[in-house]
Amino acid sequence: EEWQDRGAAVGVRQETGPDGKPVTRYIKKGVRDFSFGQTLGEGSYSTVVLATDRQTLNEYAIKILDKRHIIKEKKVKYVNIEKDTLNRLTDHPGIVRLYYTFQDERSLYFVLDLCKGGELLGVLKRMSTFDEECTRFYGAQILDTIDYMHRRGVIHRDLKPENILLDDQMHTKVTDFGTAKILKGKRRPDDSQNGMPPIDTGDVPGEERASSFVGTAEYVSPELLTDKSACKASDLWAFGCIIFQLLAGRPPFKAANEYLTFQKIVNLEYEFPSGFPAVGRDLVERLLVLDPTRRLPMEHIKNHEFFRGVTWGRGLWKQKAPRLK
Ligand SMILES: Nc1ncnc2c1ncn2[C@@H]1O[C@H](COP(=O)(O)OP(=O)(O)OP(=O)(O)O)[C@@H](O)[C@H]1O
Numbered sequence: 001e002e003w004q005d006r007g008a009a010v011g012v013r014q015e016t017g018p019d020g021k022p023v024t025r026y027i028k029k030g031v032r033d034f035s036f037g038q039t040l041g042e043g044s045y046s047t048v049v050l051a052t053d054r055q056t057l058n059e060y061a062i063k064i065l066d067k068r069h070i071i072k073e074k075k076v077k078y079v080n081i082e083k084d085t086l087n088r089l090t091d092h093p094g095i096v097r098l099y100y101t102f103q104d105e106r107s108l109y110f111v112l113d114l115c116k117g118g119e120l121l122g123v124l125k126r127m128s129t130f131d132e133e134c135t136r137f138y139g140a141q142i143l144d145t146i147d148y149m150h151r152r153g154v155i156h157r158d159l160k161p162e163n164i165l166l167d168d169q170m171h172t173k174v175t176d177f178g179t180a181k182i183l184k185g186k187r188r189p190d191d192s193q194n195g196m197p198p199i200d201t202g203d204v205p206g207e208e209r210a211s212s213f214v215g216t217a218e219y220v221s222p223e224l225l226t227d228k229s230a231c232k233a234s235d236l237w238a239f240g241c242i243i244f245q246l247l248a249g250r251p252p253f254k255a256a257n258e259y260l261t262f263q264k265i266v267n268l269e270y271e272f273p274s275g276f277p278a279v280g281r282d283l284v285e286r287l288l289v290l291d292p293t294r295r296l297p298m299e300h301i302k303n304h305e306f307f308r309g310v311t312w313g314r315g316l317w318k319q320k321a322p323r324l325k
């Protein structure tokens with residue numbers, strides 16, 4: 001076929017069809033369809049480069065992974081989980097969109113949304129703390145995104161300010177899904193009859209817990225440390241840590257080393273700095289609860305006083321980000 005002589009690899013693009021079902025499109029995109037620019041950043045197994053699509057002139061961030069390195073470091077599983085997870089989360093403004101994947105003899109390529117605003121962590125460091133209005137706006141976007149992920153049966157498991165990027169409108173984009181967990185929700189019997197797509201509620205008994213991975217020390221949930229398994233509420237624990245950190249300028253659990261940090265987490269040892277807003281404190285105290293089943297559930301967080309006045313859903317993403325002051 002024509003794409004073989006163009007040396008382009010077949011790129012696979014996951015879309016949501018008119019009937020709401022996932023559609024796989026085979027796009028003939030390859031390295032030669034892009035002109036590569038500056039390096040945006042380096043990961044342990046990846047380099048992220050600014051790239052422009054030669055036909056459309058659209059700009060992207062292309063994450064390039066060296067195949068040999070991936071194999072040597074035994075990261076094949078993570079790369080494929082990142083691809084499968086991103087292909088499942090294709091229609092939400094708060095997720096870094098994956099447009100194509102392709103490979104050549106040396107590398108794998110993820111063509112992603114370009115997030116010109118960098119990491120939320122970097123913005124927070126420059127501001128030292130966020131005021132309540134900014135924390136409410138950025139927190140609401142992150143929570144709306146977590147809600148979308150959970151409804152699609154995905155637990156992120158490593159939410160933290162480094163993994164929350166910002167686009168040129170200063171809207172949040174969650175990234176880094178290599179350590180996510182896809183809950184295999186079962187097709188409910190009645191759904192198959194009327195052809196409804198399976199609802200990934202992850203409420204299959206025993207299925208809603210995932211094990212064998214530990215996130216970043218400061219944001220790890222107590223259940224992951226005590227009984228080695230994460231659930232959707234583990235992402236809400238991390239969300240509580242992020243809200244605390246935006247308002248306080250530091251994460252709630254931080255010690256000289258990982259072991260001491262873990263000890264603080266399982267003993268719920270943390271303090272609010274003086275001046276921490278009372279409404280924010282109430283929200284954090286209802287999220288940083290050791291027992292995941294007693295943590296504030298999603299709908300109650302959205303209705304919490306701290307988020308009073310927030311319009312949830314697509315309207316949230318049309319708003320202008322408040323000036324960071
Ligand atoms: N879509 C993007 N747009 C702009 N910059 C990005 C994008 N994705 C990643 N980056 C930046 O590129 C750098 C490398 O990101 P990458 O996800 O490849 O590795 P990482 O997850 O940060 O590192 P590690 O793999 O060690 O966890 C990071 O600093 C990140 O901020």
Ligand SMILES: O=C(O)C[C@H](Cc1nc2cc(Cl)cc(Cl)c2[nH]1)c1ccc(Cl)cc1
Nearest residue numbers: 067070076079080083101102103108109110
């Ligand atoms: O599922 C697919 O479309 C095909 C491949 C799967 C795949 N092929 C691989 C080869 C190597 Cl060497 C390493 C990994 Cl992690 C590999 N993953 C693929 C291609 C590109 C990207 Cl970014 C991810 C996975």
